[in-house]
Amino acid sequence: MSAIGKATEATGGAGPAVPAMQPAAAIVTRSRRSALLPGVAAILLVAVLAYLPYEVYSDTTSLLVQFFQLLIMASAWNLLAGYAGLVSVGQQAFIGLGAYFVVLLANHGISPFTATPLAAIMTGVIGLPVWWMVSRLRSGYFAITMWVIASVCMLVISQISSLGSGTGIALSGLTQDPSQLSADTYWATLAIAVLVIAGIYVLLRSPLGLVLTAIRDDETGAKSIGGRVGSVQRLVFLAAALGCGAAGASYAISQQFIVPTAAFSVSFTAEMIFITIIGGIGTIEGPIIGTVVFFVLQQTLSADGTWYWIILGLVAIAVAIWAPRGIWGLVSDRLGIRLFPVGYYLWPAGERPRRLIAGWTGARLGRSRRG
Amino acid sequence: MTWVNAVVQGIMLGGLYALFACGLSLMFGVMKVINLAHGDLAVVAAYVALGVVAITHVPTVWSFVLVVPIFAALGYVMQRTLLQASLNRGVLTTLLVTFGLSVVIENALQQFLSANSRSLNIGSLVSDSFSIGSHITIAYLDLVILLVAVAVLLGLQYLLSSSRSGRMIRAVADDREAAQLSGVDYRHVFGIAAAIAFGTVALAGLAFGMYTQFDPTTGSSQLLLYAFEAVVIGGLGSLWGTLAGGILLGVAQQIGAQYHAADQILAGQLMFLIILVLRPQGITSRRELA
Numbered sequence: 001m002s003a004i005g006k007a008t009e010a011t012g013g014a015g016p017a018v019p020a021m022q023p024a025a026a027i028v029t030r031s032r033r034s035a036l037l038p039g040v041a042a043i044l045l046v047a048v049l050a051y052l053p054y055e056v057y058s059d060t061t062s063l064l065v066q067f068f069q070l071l072i073m074a075s076a077w078n079l080l081a082g083y084a085g086l087v088s089v090g091q092q093a094f095i096g097l098g099a100y101f102v103v104l105l106a107n108h109g110i111s112p113f114t115a116t117p118l119a120a121i122m123t124g125v126i127g128l129p130v131w132w133m134v135s136r137l138r139s140g141y142f143a144i145t146m147w148v149i150a151s152v153c154m155l156v157i158s159q160i161s162s163l164g165s166g167t168g169i170a171l172s173g174l175t176q177d178p179s180q181l182s183a184d185t186y187w188a189t190l191a192i193a194v195l196v197i198a199g200i201y202v203l204l205r206s207p208l209g210l211v212l213t214a215i216r217d218d219e220t221g222a223k224s225i226g227g228r229v230g231s232v233q234r235l236v237f238l239a240a241a242l243g244c245g246a247a248g249a250s251y252a253i254s255q256q257f258i259v260p261t262a263a264f265s266v267s268f269t270a271e272m273i274f275i276t277i278i279g280g281i282g283t284i285e286g287p288i289i290g291t292v293v294f295f296v297l298q299q300t301l302s303a304d305g306t307w308y309w310i311i312l313g314l315v316a317i318a319v320a321i322w323a324p325r326g327i328w329g330l331v332s333d334r335l336g337i338r339l340f341p342v343g344y345y346l347w348p349a350g351e352r353p354r355r356l357i358a359g360w361t362g363a364r365l366g367r368s369r370r371g
Numbered sequence: 372m373t374w375v376n377a378v379v380q381g382i383m384l385g386g387l388y389a390l391f392a393c394g395l396s397l398m399f400g401v402m403k404v405i406n407l408a409h410g411d412l413a414v415v416a417a418y419v420a421l422g423v424v425a426i427t428h429v430p431t432v433w434s435f436v437l438v439v440p441i442f443a444a445l446g447y448v449m450q451r452t453l454l455q456a457s458l459n460r461g462v463l464t465t466l467l468v469t470f471g472l473s474v475v476i477e478n479a480l481q482q483f484l485s486a487n488s489r490s491l492n493i494g495s496l497v498s499d500s501f502s503i504g505s506h507i508t509i510a511y512l513d514l515v516i517l518l519v520a521v522a523v524l525l526g527l528q529y530l531l532s533s534s535r536s537g538r539m540i541r542a543v544a545d546d547r548e549a550a551q552l553s554g555v556d557y558r559h560v561f562g563i564a565a566a567i568a569f570g571t572v573a574l575a576g577l578a579f580g581m582y583t584q585f586d587p588t589t590g591s592s593q594l595l596l597y598a599f600e601a602v603v604i605g606g607l608g609s610l611w612g613t614l615a616g617g618i619l620l621g622v623a624q625q626i627g628a629q630y631h632a633a634d635q636i637l638a639g640q641l642m643f644l645i646i647l648v649l650r651p652q653g654i655t656s657r658r659e660l661a
Contacts, residue, residue: 087466089407133648139462140405143470144599145647148640151596155637166633266591270474277467306482313475320467321456 028344038339046194050187058182065186065254067295068193069247070271074279074287075196076243077272082282083204083212084236085219087139089269090146093130093153094241096264098123098248100157103258106173107162113188116249120192123245127238135234147266154264168259171252189250196243200284203239204342208232213343216282270309274316280326284340289328373629376507381625383509385601385618386517387582390575391594392601392613393524394568400607401544401564402458404465408472409572410594415476416442416576417585418484420491431491435577439570446569447562454565455558473591480587491580516578520617523571524610531610536563593636600643606653615654 053061073095081087101119106112134145158166174181203209211232214222223229252258271294279290294312301308319326325333332338395409406412419441420434427437457468493512500510531537542550543560551557579585579594597620605616620639627638646654 081463085463087463089470133644136651137647139403140399140407140466141603143407143466144405144596145603148596148600148643152637152640152644155633155640159633270470273467273470306478309478310475310482313471313478317453317468317471317475320464320471321453321460324460324464 042339046190049190053183053186058179061182061186062254063299065189065250067291068189069250069254070275070294071193071288071291072189072196072243072247072250073268073272074275074291075193075200075284076240076247077269078276078281078284078287079200079203079236079243080240081273082276082286083216084233085215086233086237087143088146088240089143089266089273090148090150091240091244091272092264092266092268093146093150094123094127094244095248095251095268096150096153096157096260097126098245099252099255099258099263100163100248101245102249102252103163103169103171106171109173112171112173112249112253113184116188116192116246116253119249120242120246123248124238124242127241130241131234131237135230135237150264150266154260157264158260164259166260168257170257171255174253174256185250185253188253192246192250196246197284197288199239201340201342204284204340208235209342212236267309270313274312276326277316277320278312278326280328280332281324283325283328283332284342285332285338286326286328289331290326293327373506374626377625377629378622379507379509380513381622382618383513383517384621384625385614386513386520386621387575387578387617388597388601388620389614389617390516390520390523390571390578391598392605392617393527393610394571394575395598396602396605396607396610396613397527397564397571398568399602401540402454402465402561404454404458404462404469405599406454406568407466407469407595408476408590409469409598410596411473411476411480411590412442412569413572413576413579413594414480414585414587414590416573417491417580418480418489419573420577420580421489424491431493431581432496434491435574438577439573442573443566443570446565446567449569450562450565451558455561458561473595477587477591484587486587488584488586489580490584491577493581497581512581516582519574519578520614523574524614527567527571528610530567536560540564597639600639603651603653604643604646609653612653619654 049064052064073091077088077091080091098119101122102112102115105115105118110118130149133149134142137145157163163169176184204212211222211227211229214225214227215229215232219229248263251263275290275294276287277290278293279288280286297312298308301311323330391410391413395406398404398406398409416438420431420438423429423434423437424431429437453468453472454465457465497512498510499512500508502508529537531541539550539555539560540563542553542555543557547557550560575594575598579589601613601616601620603616604619605612605614620642623642624635624639628635630638
């Protein structure tokens with residue numbers, strides 16, 4: 001503003017010096033460079049990961065199953081907290097419910113792998129009355145009430161004898177031979193992870209994503225410019241419940257025996273939170289980076305569970321205060337890259353992106369507009 | 372008569388919960404944040420009391436003379452450093468930081484002091500009791516805790532309404548910017564409020580340690596949720612509401628326990644959810660939720 005003000009002042013009565021500033025040639029694109037390369041790399045990576053069970057032993061795939069589960073949970077929590085501004089410490093409610101829905105369906109003769117999407121949907125449906133209860137609450141109120149709801153779910157399930165009460169229950173219906181079972185578990189979890197991340201990517205690129213990004217940056221502001229904050233938050237809450245339900249279903253299949261105290265453990269949520277904060281909250285890449293960091297740490301410190309939590313907690317606190325955009329925030333600021341282009345870049349007149357062919361993206365994909 | 376007894380026991384238990392809740396309520400009222408490490412701090416206080424007793428050999432009951440000032444000082448320092456730094460980033464950051472703190476405290480306790488259950492040994496005082504009629508038995512300890520809770524609430528009420536610090540706290544809670552314009556350093560006031568809150572949480576931790584057993588996980592799995600439930604049931608901004616909330620929670624738990632021992636916690640939490648749905652501003656407050 002001040003620059004323009006000065007320019008007008010300086011020209012004084014001369015008047016028609018201003019048209020030099022006209023914005024006619026500005027270009028808006030989805031990313032600074034072409035998004036083609038990361039996209040192709042992602043597809044290749046998924047293809048390699050999908051082929052992996054033919055090449056490696058089941059101990060490697062079962063490690064990766066844990067990795068994908070963490071990734072699913074963290075991505076779902078990131079969508080909820082990072083974008084919709086809803087910090088929940090009760091997401092373990094949906095993990096436990098997803099796990100127990102699989103057990104319930106398996107008890108009725110449905111194969112656990114067929115039951116997985118059903119369990120995820122059922123968990124999402126349960127999310128609806130939960131949202132109705134917590135939708136009026138904000139910040140800390142929302143966070144702890146979700147925790148209470150998780151505790152209620154655990155206490156209720158602990159009393160249902162057909163679900164093993166408090167002592168736990170074995171998942172029935174897993175009849176494959178062990179190596180086939182571990183490969184199937186791996187593929188199912190990989191599929192969920194890909195679906196969840198792709199789903200979040202599509203959601204954030206849609207018009208709803210614009211509202212979500214606005215909520216992330218300023219909830220009151222988003223409301224004031226007409227964003228349907230309430231309904232978008234509900235959608236995200238249900239989507240996060242669905243994602244956690246799917247992760248819980250995978251957890252049930254990979255553990256084959258579940259206990260209420262473990263399935264509804266708050267440490268699931270602690271993992272989601274720490275991964276997302278350390279990786280970078282409010283970006284799709286953050287939870288992915290965070291899961292990698294987290295996983296490496298887990299494998300090196302696993303001999304001592306308490307130290308692992310102490311270190312993670314301290315790192316997460318430090319990151320939240322001093323580097324609130326996490327590792328990915330630091331990386332993308334320095335290098336100016338986005339693996340998942342969900343934002344917009346504005347190129348001022350004359351500063352046309354060098355590597356990116358604006359006409360190509362604009363005409364073929366409709367992703368860039370001339371302003 | 373067993374039901375009457377359950378209600379009486381619930382009222383006694385309510386005193387303990389109110390003691391836990393008032394610190395949480397004060398910090399929420401002034402700084403607009405919920406300290407998710409609240410329950411763990413109470414457990415830490417109980418462990419500190421164990422250490423104080425082991426070193427100084429004072430009777431356990433008197434350990435609060437040392438532990439409460441230690442915690443008040445800790446509260447001021449933590450507020451001025453870690454919590455203020457996170458508050459500057461926003462409310463959500465404070466939630467995440469206090470949650471991280473909760474996990475760190477819990478695991479540090481497990482690492483250094485083992486996961487075993489402990490309790491504060493107060494000798495025969497824990498079982499001494501008197502009877503009213505033939506069915507109602509009241510333990511002296513429970514009664515003392517309830518009286519301490521009432522005394523703490525009265526003290527807080529006096530402090531907030533009559534002292535200079537209390538006026539500053541209320542001013543900052545009502546309108547931070549206006550208080551700053553009048554020359555109040557809000558960070559110092561936050562520190563004072565945190566000191567008071569930490570002092571009460573230490574007292575609550577000691578009371579809990581004398582009342583029953585605790586271990587490193589007690590703080591987050593039980594105490595934080597009870598304190599929060601008491602605050603919400605009672606309604607924010609009202610200290611007497613907090614007492615009423617604690618008592619209602621205690622009574623609900625004891626009545627639940629009459630049906631089945633496993634229903635004790637569930638009954639309290641269902642009651643909390645019912646209040647939350649029907650009367651989210653709490654039973655005593657007329658103010659709408661922020």
